[in-house]
Amino acid sequence: MQERQNIAVFVDYDNIEIGVKSTLRREFDVSLPLDALKERGDIVAKFAYANWSRQEPAVRQMAENAVQMVQRLPSPRGDKNGADINLALDALEMAFTHKNVNAFAIISGDSDFIPLVNKLKAYGKTIYIVGGKAFTSNILQQNCHEFISYESLLTDDVRVIPERKYVSVPPREQAAPPAAGPAPQQGGYRRGRPQPLEVAQAMPLVERALSVLQRRGVQPQLGLLKSTMKQLDPSFNERSYGASAFSEFIDRMKSAGFIQLHGTEGRYTIELLSSAASASGGAVHKKDDALPLLRQVLDIYKLDIEDGASAETVAGWMSKIHADFDMKKYGFQEFNEFLNFAQDNFMVRMEPDEQRGLTVFLGAELAPQAAEPEPQPEPVREMAAGASAAEVLAESLAEESATEAAPAAEAAPAAAEEEKPAGGRRTSSARKRTSSSTSAAKKTASSSVRRPRARKPVE
Secondary structure, three states: OOOOEEEEEEEEEHHHHHHHHHOOOOOOHHHHHHHHHHHOOEEEEEEEEOHHHHOHHHHHHHHHHOOEEEEOOOOOOOOOHHHHHHHHHHHHHHHHHHOOOOOEEEEEEHHHHHHHHHHHHHHHOOOEEEEEOOOOHHHHOOOOOOEEOOHHHHHOOOOOOOOOOOOOOHHHHHHHOOOOOOOOOOOOOOOOOOOOOOOHHHHHHHHHHHHHHHHOOOOEEHHHHHHHHHHHHHOHHHHHHHOOOOOHHHHHHHHOOEEEEEEEOOOEEEEEEOOOOHHHOOOOOOHHHHHHHHHHHHHHHOOOOOOOEEEHHHHHHHHHHHOOOOHHHHHOHHHHHHHHHHHHHEEEEEEEEEEEEEEEOOOOOOOOOOOOOOOEEEEEEOOOOOOOOHHHHHHHHHHHHHHHHHHHHHHHHHHHHHOOOOOOOHHHHHHHHHHHHHHHHHHHHOOOOOEEEEEEOOO
């Protein structure tokens, strides 16, 4: 019998709140991920981290859902990773002190939690990550046991307003000056659940899961197939394909002619049809195949993106350069999700903003690097006409010796001035030291000059 999951929930409120606002233009609702986690086990602890004095509208919903609010006081030197550190310490403490807690849910999209996730997995804990596909690191999605996308938890299947058409943006030098008047309102719309993907996009994962079960020698039933697909890809969710349950997802694949069901209801076994690979082979592309297309667009508009560009602007550039580009063919429900994937590949860098939305900059792979100054060659000493190599060498050594002796000669008068008495006359010992230092410097400078020997005539 499978052990019941006792889940401890940790909410990085600042991260999830600005992520939902910048990508979905919505207010974060903590009840949505909590309801999804209740389907997977018992929630035994709930903590949320933020500076709650600045989050007054969210305090009420946290209290209504019995979430314990952990107050985080900002430091005078900055508060960049304050919530991450507090959350990680409390989660590790609970893993050591509460043995009954065998599952942890982290509601955040920050990739800084990857070390915490790996450490909790090493202690045998089940890890759930709840975040948006458009702002949660793909590395974090692939390293947990199950990723629950916030978009799939939304109840409206259609966008609240019609999806805007992407238009091309003129280059910087041709852009018209802004008209006088108040700035237009940004983000005055809400975005619902993204449009579903075609079931053909899931065929590579289904084929891989069925081959794994075949090698294990077990019958591919519905529940076992889903758990295997989750194990291979923690970000898989049947709602991304427009299905409310996994059985509905299987029915859609059957209607598309990809699989065949055998047995009675509740004990179905799945068989992959021989024509499934050929039927889906031409329509499915890998996510990595879309990166060269984006790289070409960023190279063209490199100057226009230096100060940052909105995600809608980059999508307009993409539609202008590649008119037949369809992000769904590469497995992306939204263009922001594609940009998030490109960010994990160091192609772009995104900064969420509540007013402007996602702002896109060039990533480390494409950002111009400062050129290092070339080393200047040392000047070459020119030989005078008729001068021999020995004479040039002697002159060079004389200059070096004079340069080394100059500081000592300059320091001697200064030391003598310091030892001058109040009456203005130097003592005899000071005069002796000064004269000896000066003579030593002259002796060093003169003795260092080597005169070339005159050669004897050859008889």
